[in-house]
Amino acid sequence: ARSISLDRFKGCLVGGVAGDCLGAPFEGDQTVSSTVLNSYLEHMDEAAQKRNQPYKPYTDDTAMTFALCKSLLKNEGLNLIDLAGQYAHEFLSDPRRGYGSGAQHVLAAIATEKLYESTDESAVLEPARQQFGGQGSYGNGAAMRVSPVALLHAKDPIELMITTAHRQSLITHSNGLAVLGAVIQAAAVRIALQTEEGKEIDPKRFVNELRNVIIKVDHVDASHREIYLEKLNLVLRFLGKTAIDEEEFCEQLGNDISAPGSVPTAVYAFLKALKPSQDFEVGSGILRTILTAIEFGGDTDTIASMAASIAGAYYGRADIGEDVLKHCEGVQLAEQYAEGFFARLTQQ
Numbered sequence: 001a002r003s004i005s006l007d008r009f010k011g012c013l014v015g016g017v018a019g020d021c022l023g024a025p026f027e028g029d030q031t032v033s034s035t036v037l038n039s040y041l042e043h044m045d046e047a048a049q050k051r052n053q054p055y056k057p058y059t060d061d062t063a064m065t066f067a068l069c070k071s072l073l074k075n076e077g078l079n080l081i082d083l084a085g086q087y088a089h090e091f092l093s094d095p096r097r098g099y100g101s102g103a104q105h106v107l108a109a110i111a112t113e114k115l116y117e118s119t120d121e122s123a124v125l126e127p128a129r130q131q132f133g134g135q136g137s138y139g140n141g142a143a144m145r146v147s148p149v150a151l152l153h154a155k156d157p158i159e160l161m162i163t164t165a166h167r168q169s170l171i172t173h174s175n176g177l178a179v180l181g182a183v184i185q186a187a188a189v190r191i192a193l194q195t196e197e198g199k200e201i202d203p204k205r206f207v208n209e210l211r212n213v214i215i216k217v218d219h220v221d222a223s224h225r226e227i228y229l230e231k232l233n234l235v236l237r238f239l240g241k242t243a244i245d246e247e248e249f250c251e252q253l254g255n256d257i258s259a260p261g262s263v264p265t266a267v268y269a270f271l272k273a274l275k276p277s278q279d280f281e282v283g284s285g286i287l288r289t290i291l292t293a294i295e296f297g298g299d300t301d302t303i304a305s306m307a308a309s310i311a312g313a314y315y316g317r318a319d320i321g322e323d324v325l326k327h328c329e330g331v332q333l334a335e336q337y338a339e340g341f342f343a344r345l346t347q348q
């Protein structure tokens with residue numbers, strides 16, 4: 001059966017946009033009840049009439065994803081210096097999208113020092129390397145934007161995808177935890193994309209494939225790999241529970257702006273939402289994934305966006321109807337970029 005299709009490329013990028021736009025209003029909340037979430041979707045038309053359309057703007061997650069799409073397509077692959085320029089330009093042209101404080105600092109430095117005019121790759125990586133006393137950021141910013149890397153390398157050996165996911169991270173996030181988060185997120189999208197149409201995903205196998213990817217990542221601390229391997233054990237443990245203590249979940253798996261506190265949670269939300277839920281009355285697998293991700297509160301835009309990029313690569317664009325998407329900013333652009341990656345692949 002066919003697996004890689006234009007519908008699933010679109011699903012990945014459109015899902016990411018939808019998760020970001022729908023999750024953003026709940027960013028920083030504690031937990032969100034399923035009653036609130038069901039009514040949120042039901043009353044979207046009504047709420048939109050009171051505002052200008054589309055009234056759900058995207059945030060930094062999508063802004064950076066689009067910058068990455070643009071640079072990867074223009075250069076037919078990763079050009080770190082051009083990409084640093086795209087990230088910095090996107091930030092300066094629209095700085096009020098909710099960037100993390102560290103990310104703002106790095107992107108402003110790349111712009112003011114005109115590092116995108118350098119011919120030396122290591123120069124554009126210097127601001128990120130100096131972050132947080134030289135440790136680098138472990139925020140989820142490198143993971144939240146990474147899904148186009150899985151589309152770029154959909155037919156390439158996984159090692160190439162790992163390298164691109166890793167290197168694009170370093171422009172803003174040099175800490176191994178952020179890098180591993182980005183690689184895991186890209187790998188999750190890839191596995192979802194490559195699953196045969198109509199074939200069910202087995203969570204244990206999915207997690208096992210992610211474990212095998214973690215082991216392949218070079219130039220990161222073994223202790224950082226261990227943190228993610230342990231988190232993946234927790235993903236399976238929470239999937240096996242019939243009732244979840246939200247406080248315990250947030251404390252152990254996480255719902256925050258750190259990469260280890262959000263990337264495994266996004267994987268959990270995708271895997272959890274594979275089965276219909278008594279809580280959410282939606283037919284779309286992508287929307288069910290988004291609501292599952294938002295429910296735990298915290299960094300809701302980012303966790304929902306990452307989870308829905310994975311879900312979109314699995315279910316495809318057609319899974320998510322217009323009712324909700326018509327309220328989200330950036331859907332058309334996401335589709336255009338998906339077409340760009342797909343065309344590139346079919347020309348190969």
Ligand code: 8NA
Nearest residue numbers: 098100101102103132135136137138139140141257299302
């Ligand atoms: P970042 O690189 O600025 O990291 C995010 C934050 O994590 C930093 O501002 C620090 O507070 C903290 N942090 C990261 N690394 C370290 C370290 N080594 N030592 C100490 N503290 C550290 O930004 P990013 O690009 O990773 O952004 C991630 C998130 O920020 C995304 O969710 C994005 O949507 C945005 N954001 C989140 C919230 C929220 O409340 N959840 C609000 C606004 C913006």
Ligand code: MG
Nearest residue numbers: 032033034279
């Ligand atoms: Mg609930």
Ligand code: MG
Nearest residue numbers: 059060061301
């Ligand atoms: Mg955001």
Ligand code: MG
Nearest residue numbers: 299300301302
């Ligand atoms: Mg966020």
